[in-house]
Amino acid sequence: MPTSSRDRKTLLRNGLIVDGTGRAPRPGSVLLDGGRIAAMGDLPQEAATTIDCSGKVIAPGFIDAHSHMDFFSVSKDPHHFDSFTAQGVTTFVAGNCGFSPFGFAPQTKHRGLLENSLFKAGTDALNWNTFAEYREVLEGLGLTHNFLHLVGHGAARTSLSGFEARPLSPAEYAQMLNLLDRALSEGAAGVSLGLQYKPGVFAKLEELDDVAHLVKRHDKLLTVHAKAYSSFSGTYPMVPFGRAHNLKAIDDMLGVARRTGVRLQFSHLIFVGSSTWKTVDEAIDLFDRAIADDVDVCFDMFPYRCGATLLNTLLPEWFMARMPDALRSPLARARLWVEAEVGFRTVGFGYEQMQITNACSPEYDEHNGRFLPDIAARVRKSNFETMLDILDKSNIEARGLFHRYYNDEIIDRLMRHPAAIFASDSWPEPGGHQNPAAYGTFPRFLHIARERGNISLESAVHKMTGSAATRFRLNERGRLEEGYAADVVVFDWNAVADGANESGDAAPSGVEHVFVNGEPILEAGQVRAVRGAGEVLLS
Ligand SMILES: [Zn+2]
Structure with a gap:
C-alpha cells in the first residue's frame, strides 16, 4: 500500500x-x-x-454514472483503469444493464455464463456470490477508484435459470427477489435491469413491478437498459403501424415508475438508426410529462455517435430463445433474414453501421475494427451470412461498435436537458478495436460544451459531478466543499478534448x-x- x-x-x-x-x-x-x-x-x-x-479549472473528480468497470476491479491488473484516470474520472457507478459480478445464488450451475459476460476482463473467475463477499475481495485487492455498485437483476436471474427462455418457477422467483434484497441490504445502491439482454429480455412487466417494489422499499434506485432503443426492435412483437418500439420501452418503464413510485434511472438514452431520430421529440416529451407528474426519473447519455454492444442484441427474442440451434435451422435463418431486412429498413440502421470491435474468434479476429460489409467482402459471403457466422464462431459473444446511435444535434439537445447525467457506458476491450468512449468521454463532453456552446462550463461539470452524486446519493462527493x-x-x-485515432484508444x-x-x-x-x-x- x-x-x-x-x-x-x-x-x-x-x-x-x-x-x-x-x-x-x-x-x-x-x-x-x-x-x-x-x-x-x-x-x-x-x-x-x-x-x-x-x-486552470479545479473541479470535483468526474463520476462515470453508467459504468461496467466492476468486472475489471477484481482483475490483478490495475491498468484497466488508466484510460479513465486520464479523463479525470474518480468514481464509477457500476453494475449496470442487469450485469453485476455478485448477487448470485450460491448453488448456481451457471457460473460460466456469469463469468463470460459482455464485460469480462480476461480469465478472472467469480468465486463468490454476495455483494459482501465481492466487497471483501475488492478491499483485499485495493481499489484504484471509488465504486458505487448496483446489483444486476440479470445476474441474479442468470444464477438461477441461466439463459433459459421461460418464466421462473415460484421458488426461483422468490429466491431472485431474495438475492436482490440481500445485496441492497448489504449496501448496493439499487438494482439494474438489462431488458435487451438474456435473461432480462424474458422478464414480464409484473416481474419488473415486483423488482421495483423491492427497490422502492429500500428507497434506492432502479436503473434500466430498456427493451428497445430503436423504432423497431426484435424484442417487441412486430405490429404494423404500431407504436415505435423505443417509445414503447419508455412507456413501459415510466409505467413501472408510476405504478410503484420507484426512483428510475433510464440508462443511456440513445436513438438507434436514422428513422428512430424522428422520435426524439416524443421521447423527451414522455420524460418531461412524467417529471411534471412527479415521477422521479433521470437519464444518462454519452457524447459519441456510436456505442459498444454485443452483436446478439440485434437478434429478436424468438431467435435468441432458440439459440444456438436457430443458427443451424434454415427456416429460422430465412425468417430472421426477412425480419432483418424489414427491421433495418424501418429503423434506418444496417450492416454499414456495424463495426466489429472484437469478433471473439480466431477466424475473424483479424477483422477487428472493420465494418461488416468490408468483412463480408473479404470472406466472400453476404452481409447476413457473415453476421451469423461471426455470431456462431464467437459463441454469440462477438462485440461491436454500432453507429447512428445519436447524431450531433441529438447529443447537443440531450446535454441541455435538466434530467441528463453524463456517463461513458464503456470499458476497455481486452483485444481488438477500442470504444473511444473508454478513452475520451468526459473531455469530449467539455469539448462539446466549449466548441458548440450548448451548455456552460459549470453546467457540463455539474452533470458529471454534483448532479450524478445527488442522483446516486453519494455522500459528501461530487462537489468541492469543505469536509467533502x-x-x-x-x-x-x-x-x-478527447483524442481520435484509428484504433479508438487516443488519449x-x-x-x-x-x-x-x-x-x-x-x-x-x-x-x-x-x-x-x-x-x-x-x-
Ligand atoms: Zn446498457
Whole structure:
C-alpha cells in the first residue's frame, strides 16, 4: 500500500473553482488534507505540496454514472483503469444493464455464463456470490477508484435459470427477489435491469413491478437498459403501424415508475438508426410529462455517435430463445433474414453501421475494427451470412461498435436537458478495436460544451459531478466543499478534448491532475495506478 492519502496535504493554488453545484466559476485555491477538502477560497501558502493552477479549472473528480468497470476491479491488473484516470474520472457507478459480478445464488450451475459476460476482463473467475463477499475481495485487492455498485437483476436471474427462455418457477422467483434484497441490504445502491439482454429480455412487466417494489422499499434506485432503443426492435412483437418500439420501452418503464413510485434511472438514452431520430421529440416529451407528474426519473447519455454492444442484441427474442440451434435451422435463418431486412429498413440502421470491435474468434479476429460489409467482402459471403457466422464462431459473444446511435444535434439537445447525467457506458476491450468512449468521454463532453456552446462550463461539470452524486446519493462527493472527500480534477478549459485515432484508444488532452480521496492518480498528465486509493461506497 502507498503512503496513505490520509497523511497528504496538497494545495491547488489560484485556479478557477467550478464546484460541481452548477454555480458560476470563481477564482480561488483548494487545500486537500487527510483525504478531505480542508479549505477553499483565498488561501495562504503553507507547508503542503503546491500545484500552481493559474489558468486552470479545479473541479470535483468526474463520476462515470453508467459504468461496467466492476468486472475489471477484481482483475490483478490495475491498468484497466488508466484510460479513465486520464479523463479525470474518480468514481464509477457500476453494475449496470442487469450485469453485476455478485448477487448470485450460491448453488448456481451457471457460473460460466456469469463469468463470460459482455464485460469480462480476461480469465478472472467469480468465486463468490454476495455483494459482501465481492466487497471483501475488492478491499483485499485495493481499489484504484471509488465504486458505487448496483446489483444486476440479470445476474441474479442468470444464477438461477441461466439463459433459459421461460418464466421462473415460484421458488426461483422468490429466491431472485431474495438475492436482490440481500445485496441492497448489504449496501448496493439499487438494482439494474438489462431488458435487451438474456435473461432480462424474458422478464414480464409484473416481474419488473415486483423488482421495483423491492427497490422502492429500500428507497434506492432502479436503473434500466430498456427493451428497445430503436423504432423497431426484435424484442417487441412486430405490429404494423404500431407504436415505435423505443417509445414503447419508455412507456413501459415510466409505467413501472408510476405504478410503484420507484426512483428510475433510464440508462443511456440513445436513438438507434436514422428513422428512430424522428422520435426524439416524443421521447423527451414522455420524460418531461412524467417529471411534471412527479415521477422521479433521470437519464444518462454519452457524447459519441456510436456505442459498444454485443452483436446478439440485434437478434429478436424468438431467435435468441432458440439459440444456438436457430443458427443451424434454415427456416429460422430465412425468417430472421426477412425480419432483418424489414427491421433495418424501418429503423434506418444496417450492416454499414456495424463495426466489429472484437469478433471473439480466431477466424475473424483479424477483422477487428472493420465494418461488416468490408468483412463480408473479404470472406466472400453476404452481409447476413457473415453476421451469423461471426455470431456462431464467437459463441454469440462477438462485440461491436454500432453507429447512428445519436447524431450531433441529438447529443447537443440531450446535454441541455435538466434530467441528463453524463456517463461513458464503456470499458476497455481486452483485444481488438477500442470504444473511444473508454478513452475520451468526459473531455469530449467539455469539448462539446466549449466548441458548440450548448451548455456552460459549470453546467457540463455539474452533470458529471454534483448532479450524478445527488442522483446516486453519494455522500459528501461530487462537489468541492469543505469536509467533502478530496476527489478533484484540474484541467485546462481551453484545451480539454478527447483524442481520435484509428484504433479508438487516443488519449485525451487538457486533463492535468486527478486526486482520489486526496491521493494523486494523475500527476501532470501522468497516470499512476494506486491500489487502495479508492473506496467501496455503500448506500
Ligand atoms: Zn446498457
